[in-house]
Amino acid sequence: MxxxxxxxxxxxxxQPPIEDYxxxxxxxxxxxxxxxxxxxxLALLRFDEDPAFxxxxxxxxxxxxxxxxxxxxxxGVREVHRAYVERTNVLxxxxxxxxxxxxxxxxxxxxxxxxxxxxxxxxxxxPGWLVRRLACTRGRIGVTTCFxxxxxxxxxxxxxxxxxxxxxxxxxxxxxxxxGEIAPRDDGVEIRHEIAVGEVVPTVLTHVTPLSDxxxxxxxxxxxxxxxxxxxxxxxxxxxPHVEAVTRSALALKCLTYAPTGALVAAxxxxxxxxxxxxxxxxxxxxxxxxxxxxxxxxxxxxxxxEGTRFSEFLTRRCLREGSAMRIMYGLEGQPFLPERTLDExxxxxxxRPVRVGNEAAEQRQLDIFGEVLDWADLRMALGADLxxxxxxxxxxxxxxxxxxxxxxxxxxxEVRSGPQHFVHGKAMAWxxxxxAAKILGDRPIWRExxxxxxxxxxxxxxxxxxxxxTQAFGTDAVDAALLQIPLLGLPIDARILEETVxxxxxxxxxxxxxxRYRGDDGLEGEEGAFMITSFWLVEAYLTVGxxxxxxxxxxxxxxxxxxxxxxxxxxxxxxxxxxxxxxxAFTHLALITSAALLHLYEIGGAEAIRGTNADRARALVGAxxxxxxxxxxxxxxxxxxxxSSRESVLALD
Numbered sequence: 001m002x003x004x005x006x007x008x009x010x011x012x013x014x015q016p017p018i019e020d021y022x023x024x025x026x027x028x029x030x031x032x033x034x035x036x037x038x039x040x041x042l043a044l045l046r047f048d049e050d051p052a053f054x055x056x057x058x059x060x061x062x063x064x065x066x067x068x069x070x071x072x073x074x075x076g077v078r079e080v081h082r083a084y085v086e087r088t089n090v091l092x093x094x095x096x097x098x099x100x101x102x103x104x105x106x107x108x109x110x111x112x113x114x115x116x117x118x119x120x121x122x123x124x125x126x127p128g129w130l131v132r133r134l135a136c137t138r139g140r141i142g143v144t145t146c147f148x149x150x151x152x153x154x155x156x157x158x159x160x161x162x163x164x165x166x167x168x169x170x171x172x173x174x175x176x177x178x179x180g181e182i183a184p185r186d187d188g189v190e191i192r193h194e195i196a197v198g199e200v201v202p203t204v205l206t207h208v209t210p211l212s213d214x215x216x217x218x219x220x221x222x223x224x225x226x227x228x229x230x231x232x233x234x235x236x237x238x239x240x241p242h243v244e245a246v247t248r249s250a251l252a253l254k255c256l257t258y259a260p261t262g263a264l265v266a267a268x269x270x271x272x273x274x275x276x277x278x279x280x281x282x283x284x285x286x287x288x289x290x291x292x293x294x295x296x297x298x299x300x301x302x303x304x305x306x307e308g309t310r311f312s313e314f315l316t317r318r319c320l321r322e323g324s325a326m327r328i329m330y331g332l333e334g335q336p337f338l339p340e341r342t343l344d345e346x347x348x349x350x351x352x353r354p355v356r357v358g359n360e361a362a363e364q365r366q367l368d369i370f371g372e373v374l375d376w377a378d379l380r381m382a383l384g385a386d387l388x389x390x391x392x393x394x395x396x397x398x399x400x401x402x403x404x405x406x407x408x409x410x411x412x413x414x415e416v417r418s419g420p421q422h423f424v425h426g427k428a429m430a431w432x433x434x435x436x437a438a439k440i441l442g443d444r445p446i447w448r449e450x451x452x453x454x455x456x457x458x459x460x461x462x463x464x465x466x467x468x469x470x471t472q473a474f475g476t477d478a479v480d481a482a483l484l485q486i487p488l489l490g491l492p493i494d495a496r497i498l499e500e501t502v503x504x505x506x507x508x509x510x511x512x513x514x515x516x517r518y519r520g521d522d523g524l525e526g527e528e529g530a531f532m533i534t535s536f537w538l539v540e541a542y543l544t545v546g547x548x549x550x551x552x553x554x555x556x557x558x559x560x561x562x563x564x565x566x567x568x569x570x571x572x573x574x575x576x577x578x579x580x581x582x583x584x585x586a587f588t589h590l591a592l593i594t595s596a597a598l599l600h601l602y603e604i605g606g607a608e609a610i611r612g613t614n615a616d617r618a619r620a621l622v623g624a625x626x627x628x629x630x631x632x633x634x635x636x637x638x639x640x641x642x643x644x645s646s647r648e649s650v651l652a653l654d
Contacts, residue, residue, distance in 0.1 A: 128206070287314075
């Protein structure tokens with residue numbers, strides 16, 4: 001095909017605010033789409049692969065092509081609106097232009113593969129595809145698409161492109177099926193379409209060349225993908241006043257699961273900064289045991305069990321190899337080592353450097369993770385799961401291990417990069433480890449003796465003040481927001497100490513409706529934003545001390561901090577309200593779900609219903625909605641389009 005090559009003067013690209021992005025994904029990989037329809041991040045086959053577009057982390061300069069993107073540029077844009085298609089992870093962006101209206105529907109096709117006992121299923125044969133469906137709904141629109149992929153290893157050099165028959169083959173295996181008038185550029189291609197009312201232009205990006213042109217199947221793929229997400233969302237049992245926000249957060253968590261193994265990633269991105277222009281930039285495309293257990297509790301109280309089953313398999317079969325110690329985080333295939341390196345050639349999001357790949361926090365000792373894993377096992381049993389021999393052996397070995405090492409300092413829940421300390425939250429979770437082991441397997445003298453010793457140490461070394469409150473670490477009088485979780489763990493600590501701890505955290509760490517993790521040195525330069533998860537934790541802590549009105553009011557204000565499509569990052573700048581940190585953040589979305597569920601439980605049974613353990617609360621919440629679940633399941637089973645027959649959540653997509 002003959003084409004005249006164009007070379008546009010390169011203007012440095014300033015990435016939009018983090019809150020301007022939306023997530024699409026297929027439980028394997030993910031993309032971030034900006035408010036203007038630009039895909040600035042795309043990991044097509046798996047979350048942790050080198051992305052095909054990463055302009056999110058390098059906008060380019062004069063003579064520097066940057067990280068590549070896939071842009072949609074309609075002529076004469078006046079307004080832009082966007083929203084997810086109801087109860088899905090399919091994004092629709094509407095451009096109101098001078099000559100008409102263009103709808104761009106972005107999604108990564110997803111469906112269910114055949115499973116035992118499933119009579120109806122969908123086999124998409126579309127792994128690692130991304131679809132952009134352009135439809136003119138009024139008038140006539142001229143649209144220019146700029147397609148600028150990048151090569152592996154975060155290379156900013158444009159790969160070789162070959163244009164044949166309305167398709168663009170990218171060196172390395174990508175293929176864009178697009179049609180239109182294609183003109184080469186110095187960093188990719190421009191594609192021009194003129195679309196009249198009623199016309200649809202499908203474009204499909206594939207990783208492995210399909211047997212035939214996939215564009216004629218786009219409407220079918222869209223229908224099946226929407227049905228998949230709606231089928232999954234239909235099992236949400238929550239029936240409180242915040243159904244829309246809870247369902248959106250659940251869909252975000254589901255989108256962050258890695259189907260082939262059952263791993264849950266902390267976020268879809270790396271190196272979005274916790275401080276504007278700063279060095280607090282981490283790679284979150286891995287599976288933290290803590291985050292995963294928190295997520296599974298949130299999904300469990302909504303009525304999902306399949307994710308828990310798959311994650312248990314991931315943990316026991318892939319992560320905990322014979323003779324290995326439990327680590328705080330793993331790769332998507334269960335890799336225990338995640339060496340951290342910096343990509344010094346990348347400019348970073350709005351100049352925040354370094355850009356990091358891998359995460360050396362995997363080498364840290366964090367005492368709390370053992371309690372989180374066993375607390376989750378206790379919850380699964382409370383909801384009727386049977387723990388297998390491997391899981392029971394794991395419970396016993398973890399408890400015995402904690403008896404030997406709870407006396408030692410660690411880096412704590414917040415993964416500080418200063419010296420290890422005796423964090424009170426970690427000691428509390430050590431107690432949880434031994435308490436839940438006793439519930440699951442029956443108590444043993446060594447577990448009982450160590451539980452008593454842990455409580456004695458907390459009360460002797462981990463309190464300060466008059467009236468006394470729990471402190472961040474032994475020998476200090478500072479607090480941190482992790483202490484807000486302790487009233488929800490069932491420890492035998494006087495309620496007056498817990499209430500004073502909540503008040504102290506509120507006084508020292510809360511700014512308006514946001515809560516900082518802690519104050520003071522953590523081994524890094526610069527400040528950080530206020531954390532969203534800790535802000536939701538304050539909602540839950542309020543409920544434990546009977547401050548229901550304060551909890552409801554705070555929850556409502558936190559809901560208002562979501563972006564326009566209901567997503568959250570890790571942190572917020574209290575001064576500007578802008579998002580900080582990786583996006584979207586599983587931690588935040590799971591906390592929203594849990595807070596909403598506990599507010600609902602508080603309405604039913606007051607503060608007493610909130611106390612106890614996660615297993616107690618999950619049992620109460622699931623029991624309260626059992627009738628709702630049965631009705632919802634019956635309705636789903638009788639719908640005209642039945643895609644799946646199993647109640648278990650769909651993760652078998654590989």
